[in-house]
Amino acid sequence: xxxxxxxxxYLITVTGKKLTVTCSQNMNHEYMSWYRQDPGLGLRQIYYSxxxxxxxxxxxxxxxKVSRKEKRNFPLILESPSPNQTSxxxxxxxxxxxxxxxxxxxxxxxxx
Amino acid sequence: xxxxxxxDSQVPVFEEAPVELRCNxxxxxxxxLFWYVxxxxxxxxxxxxxxxxxxxxxxINGFEAEFNKSQTSFHLRKPSVHxxxxxxxxxxxRGQDxxxxxxxxxxxxxxxxP
Numbered sequence: 001x002x003x004x005x006x007x008x009x010y011l012i013t014v015t016g017k018k019l020t021v022t023c024s025q026n027m028n029h030e031y032m033s034w035y036r037q038d039p040g041l042g043l044r045q046i047y048y049s050x051x052x053x054x055x056x057x058x059x060x061x062x063x064x065k066v067s068r069k070e071k072r073n074f075p076l077i078l079e080s081p082s083p084n085q086t087s088x089x090x091x092x093x094x095x096x097x098x099x100x101x102x103x104x105x106x107x108x109x110x111x112x
Numbered sequence: 113x114x115x116x117x118x119x120d121s122q123v124p125v126f127e128e129a130p131v132e133l134r135c136n137x138x139x140x141x142x143x144x145l146f147w148y149v150x151x152x153x154x155x156x157x158x159x160x161x162x163x164x165x166x167x168x169x170x171x172i173n174g175f176e177a178e179f180n181k182s183q184t185s186f187h188l189r190k191p192s193v194h195x196x197x198x199x200x201x202x203x204x205x206r207g208q209d210x211x212x213x214x215x216x217x218x219x220x221x222x223x224x225x226p
Contacts, residue, residue, distance in 0.1 A: 031212040033214070040121065041218055042116075042118075042202060042217050042218040042219050043156075043202065043204075043216040044216075045214075045215075048212070050212070058213075090155070090156065092214070094212050100158070101214055103155060105154075106155045
């Protein structure tokens, strides 16, 4: 089944403790992206990647890092999480030449 | 660059009544348009999309949206809603250029009451 898999689905952590949210797709998509969803703000793009080793900042990149060492994986790294990064995170992927996107199921992160 | 405006943050409606969720966009290039739905405590699901061709697009569960280029709108409509349609709805736009970026509106919460 074609899908984007995010892990974990839920995570509660403490301020300053480094964490990684994984994202993997099995569709050989070139493009991958991370979004965060906050009430009243919709979804905002954090980082995106056009292909392996090609990443760039989205609209709200502060406090986040990403890497794209393999085509299928696009992990989101929070080096020193803070409470304002408490949010619902979505990973998405897309195929070059296609307008469609496939979204993961989301990761609800709480930083205390 | 593109932007999306969803004017209504919440729309309460009675069951079996019609509903319209408004979406306006701005873009300097032609666009693809999407509506996504998020049921409580769930992820995003694609409801319908406009890529090209007929300006009226329909979903399998009775929603429809019409692309209006002159008014830069892509409003979502349903003639008769059900309790199960209670969800948050997001309008999104992507430019028909080399950018893959999908830009979302702030969302509209549809609350269907019995």
